[in-house]
Amino acid sequence: MKEHYEVIKNAFRPLEIGEDRHLEFLEFWEVVEYSKGSFLTESGQVEHYFYVVLEGVQAVYILTPNGDKKVIGFSFDGRFSGIYDSFLKASGSHYFLEALTDSKLLRMNKAQYDSLFELYPEFNEWGRVVHQELLIGRVQREVELITMDAKERFDVFMKRCPEKLLTVPQKYLASYLNMTPETFSRMRKRIS
Amino acid sequence: MKEHYEVIKNAFRPLEIGEDRHLEFLEFWEVVEYSKGSFLTESGQVEHYFYVVLEGVQAVYILTPNGDKKVIGFSFDGRFSGIYDSFLKASGSHYFLEALTDSKLLRMNKAQYDSLFELYPEFNEWGRVVHQELLIGRVQREVELITMDAKERFDVFMKRCPEKLLTVPQKYLASYLNMTPETFSRMRKRIS
DNA sequence: CATATTTCTTGATATAGATCAACGTTTCAA
DNA sequence: TTGAAACGTTGATCTATATCAAGAAATATG
Structure with a gap:
């Protein structure tokens, strides 16, 4: 687990995990792998884990009554992942969390997560800030969805999109921007 | 200030403020009043306060480049109010916070808010949970904006809308639901 | 490597909801 | 209390983007 110390340390910044405790803290985590197309959590299930991504890209989406996927967000290297509301409330999720590429993640379970706040009260401050x-x-995303048209959403997204994300099929990006793949393709063409 | 103890106590639930401390805690707050149409914060300003509403309804909105208001949310009796991101980061706000009715609120400033977490570490847990x-x-609202059409958003909203909110001009409700007042009016008619 | 499957592109058409306009109704301020 | 301003309704259009369709490109799989 020691080899993942830097990743975890960065993920939890600005929280400083005392030198004396970091070995103990590393014990909370286990490594899991998911292959492309597999699900970390499916709608209806309870999310039992809190993740830090080591490799790969994952998407959170919901399935509408007519069967379209609506992507809510992505996670990738060095970031947290999981269906956070289901995890926190230990209640059924309405989301799917899918590995869009082969993925390797660190995870801890709910009991471990809860014990963090008991064992290390300074995690409450981290939790509050995160x-x-x-x-x-x-809220930022909500404002963009409300105030921008498809063209603007596309442009803003492309300007700040991390490289990693451009490796996933465009239909996921389109969905995240709340437009069809056809519209996404047309926005793309418009530039050149 | 003592007469507001119940309101504050409820607002901060489930946090229990120890009997020994609650008088001290009450000292953090001051009462302010705003008349209908006045602004608690305007775009460009920094939000200096964190509020608990005693009376009235307030709206948070942004102004788009073409001058329409886009309502992000409302606050009313017993709830928190303020431009929270600006307040927390002490940076300029992009929002307006307007009193839609004559309003009476409790507020504390940033230094006081910060000192809460130092003086009473148990507030970190409250902060994390809030x-x-x-x-x-x-996220719930975002999902509704993405997955529902105007009719559905209207119906869902009306089903759970607190009475208080129905006293504000419909154009604010329409904006919150991301539709024009005309569309809102037509949704309304449809029912009867 | 070959071919089956998925994804992307492009054009034609459809539609939810915006916009515009005009009038009725409520609210407000003197 | 009255006139002016703001708000709400209704109908006629307009438009951004969805939907449908069909072929091209890319990717996966045996």
């Missing part, structure tokens, strides 16, 4: 960041990010 | 709830709520 939730705050996530919240700001979600 | 941010978690807010996050879940925002």
Whole structure:
């Protein structure tokens, strides 16, 4: 597990995990692998894990009554993953979490996660700040969905899209931007 | 301030503020009033306060380049209010926070808010949980905006809309549901 | 490597909901 | 209380983007 210390340390920044405790903290994690197309969690299930991504790209999406996937977000190297609301509330998820590429992740279960806050009260501050960041990010996306048309969403997304994400099929990116693959393709063409 | 103890206590649930501390805690707050149509915060300003609403309804919105208001959310009796991201990061806000009715609120400033977490470490847990709830709520709204058409958004909203909100001009509700007042009016008619 | 499957592109058409316009109704301020 | 302003309704259009269709390109699989 030691080889993953840097990844975990970065993921939890700015929290400083004391030198004395980091070996103990590493014990919380286990490595899991998922192959492309497999599901970490499916709709209806409870999310039992909290993840840090080592390799690969994953997507969270919902399935609408007419069967289209609507992508809510992506996760990749060095970031957290999981169906966070289901995990926190230990209640059934409405989402799918799918590995879009072969993936390797670290995970801990709910009991371990909860014990973090008991064992190390300073994690509460980390939790507060991380939730705050996530919240700001979600509101940002909401504003973009509301105020921008397809062209603007495409342009803004492309400007700040990390390379990794461009390796997944375009239909997932299109869905994340709340447009059809056809529209995405036309936005793309427009540039050249 | 003592007369507001119940409101504050409820707002911060499930956090238990120890009997010994609650008088001290009450000292953090001051009462402010805003008349209908006035702004608690305007775009460009930094939000200096964190609010608990005693009376009235407030809306958060952004102004698009073509000058339409896009309502992001409402706050009312017993709930928190403020431009939370600007407040937390002490950076300029892109939002307007407007009193839609005459309003009375409790507020504390950023220094006081920060000191809460230093003086009372148990507030970190409260902060973590509150941010978690807010996050879940925002994702919920995002999913509804993405997956539902105007009719569905209207129906779902009406089913769970608190009475208070129906007193504000319909154009604000329409904007919150990401539709024009005309469309809102037509959705309304459809029912009867 | 070959071919089956999935993804991407391009054009033609359809449609939800926006926009525009005009009028009725409510709210507000003097 | 009254006139002016803001808000709500209704109908006629317009438009961005979805949907449908069909072929081309890429990718996966035996």
